[in-house]
Amino acid sequence: xxxxxLAAMAGCLGGLTGSSDTDNVAVSDRTGERALDxxxxxxxxxxxxxxxxxxxxxxxxxxxxxxxxxxxxSAAREHLETAESELGDDRTSDIGTLRSYAxxxxxLIAVTVAVTDDTITDDxxxxxxxxxxxxxxxxxxxxxDERNETxxxxxxxxxxxxxxxESIDGDRLGELSGIDLADLADGAAALGDxxxxxxxxxxxxxxxxxxxxxxxxxxxxxxxxxxDEYEDAQAEFETAEATFAASxxxxxxxxxxxxxxxxxxxxxxxxQNGHLRDAAAAFAEAAAAAAAxxxxxxxxxxxxxxxxxxxxxxxxx
Numbered sequence: 001x002x003x004x005x006l007a008a009m010a011g012c013l014g015g016l017t018g019s020s021d022t023d024n025v026a027v028s029d030r031t032g033e034r035a036l037d038x039x040x041x042x043x044x045x046x047x048x049x050x051x052x053x054x055x056x057x058x059x060x061x062x063x064x065x066x067x068x069x070x071x072x073x074s075a076a077r078e079h080l081e082t083a084e085s086e087l088g089d090d091r092t093s094d095i096g097t098l099r100s101y102a103x104x105x106x107x108l109i110a111v112t113v114a115v116t117d118d119t120i121t122d123d124x125x126x127x128x129x130x131x132x133x134x135x136x137x138x139x140x141x142x143x144x145d146e147r148n149e150t151x152x153x154x155x156x157x158x159x160x161x162x163x164x165x166e167s168i169d170g171d172r173l174g175e176l177s178g179i180d181l182a183d184l185a186d187g188a189a190a191l192g193d194x195x196x197x198x199x200x201x202x203x204x205x206x207x208x209x210x211x212x213x214x215x216x217x218x219x220x221x222x223x224x225x226x227x228d229e230y231e232d233a234q235a236e237f238e239t240a241e242a243t244f245a246a247s248x249x250x251x252x253x254x255x256x257x258x259x260x261x262x263x264x265x266x267x268x269x270x271x272q273n274g275h276l277r278d279a280a281a282a283f284a285e286a287a288a289a290a291a292a293x294x295x296x297x298x299x300x301x302x303x304x305x306x307x308x309x310x311x312x313x314x315x316x317x
Contacts, residue, residue, distance in 0.1 A: 032086030039079035058261035107161030114154035200254035271315035
């Protein structure tokens with residue numbers, strides 16, 4: 001579902017209603033009503049700013065500046081403060097509805113910033129270089145940790161926004177702002193697919209690079225194999241193999257829901273983990289053969305492992 005649906009919720013910005021039944025009521029001061037209408041208009045403008053997200057199939061190609069929609073949100077909240085101070089208790093529910101609308105938009109804007117960040121490519125390339133060229137794994141782990149923290153935060157914000165959208169009275173929101181709540185939900189769903197895909201990637205790289213169970217275990221096993229510590233080496237290799245296999249399964253599951261723009265990332269990560277899994281399995285066989293005093297089999301398996309490691313550098317070919 002394209003997040004262009006978010007633009008549709010901008011509605012009729014010039015024809016917003018402030019109350020469902022005020023025609024027969026004499027009022028001397030419409031400050032509160034005007035503030036409520038202006039709040040709805042500012043919120044719709046914030047939603048309209050998300051029109052840049054017409055195609056989230058290629059998130060990193062989207063140029064998104066959150067300053068404008070956040071400015072509209074700030075203005076809307078100020079108008080709602082005025083409305084609350086001027087209107088009676090009978091409008092408390094309406095003010096709450098628009099505040100929920102603002103909360104949902106604020107969360108979606110934050111998620112959009114995370115999924116359209118063009119530095120994601122730089123981080124992935126740095127991690128790939130560490131895996132493929134025997135690079136700085138400590139720096140790569142730090143990069144993945146930072147990105148994972150950002151993406152996890154975005155996923156949590158998305159969950160909060162989705163829950164807020166589900167709590168809004170769609171009929172009343174439509175009367176107040178002229179938007180269709182279903183359009184807002186559709187836009188949130190599209191952002192959810194993108195942030196979930198990113199989280200799959202970052203969690204996978206985190207496991208693959210893990211010093212305890214992933215690449216770290218593979219490297220320890222190789223050192224132990226060199227030092228004729230065959231049983232310990234085999235255990236490390238088997239741990240690494242299981243980790244890479246789990247990462248591969250995670251990627252295969254996540255690929256189907258991933259935006260097209262992330263397809264290359266998934267393909268490369270799958271290729272890497274496939275070769276790493278094969279390398280760890282071959283090294284485990286080498287360690288077992290060496291422990292069984294079968295040097296020829298051990299050497300053959302070891303060569304297979306080295307070939308698989310070398311193939312990581314050719315991914316995604």
